[in-house]
Amino acid sequence: MLSSHLMSEVAQTADRLVVVGRGRLLAETTRRCPSGSRVRSRRVLWEPSRELGFHVLRHTYASVMLEAGESIVSLAMWLGHSDPAFTLRTYTHFMPQAGARGLSAIEAWFTDLG
Incomplete structure (x- = not known):
């Protein structure tokens, strides 16, 4: 407004x-x-800054999708990126739980051993 x-x-x-x-x-x-x-x-x-324009909607969309567990490959396709590695480099900071599943899996594996 x-x-x-x-x-x-x-x-x-x-x-x-x-x-x-x-x-x-x-x-x-x-x-x-x-x-x-x-x-x-x-x-x-x-004049909107980059932070207030359409670009912020792309970042919001990407962060919501990643938080929901969507794959980088699917997200890259939806955002129109030709390379999922670019998407990963760009949006890694939106993945606070990255690695948590792997950590849980290895902890469970060690627990089962002992």
């Missing part, structure tokens, strides 16, 4: 709001020149 300050600024200075590529919010104003031609100007009001 836009703050009330931003909305009042837009209402006073722009004809309309325009959202363009990657979520940038622009204020667009159209004026007539003395010659009669129309001149359109745009200025950026807000």
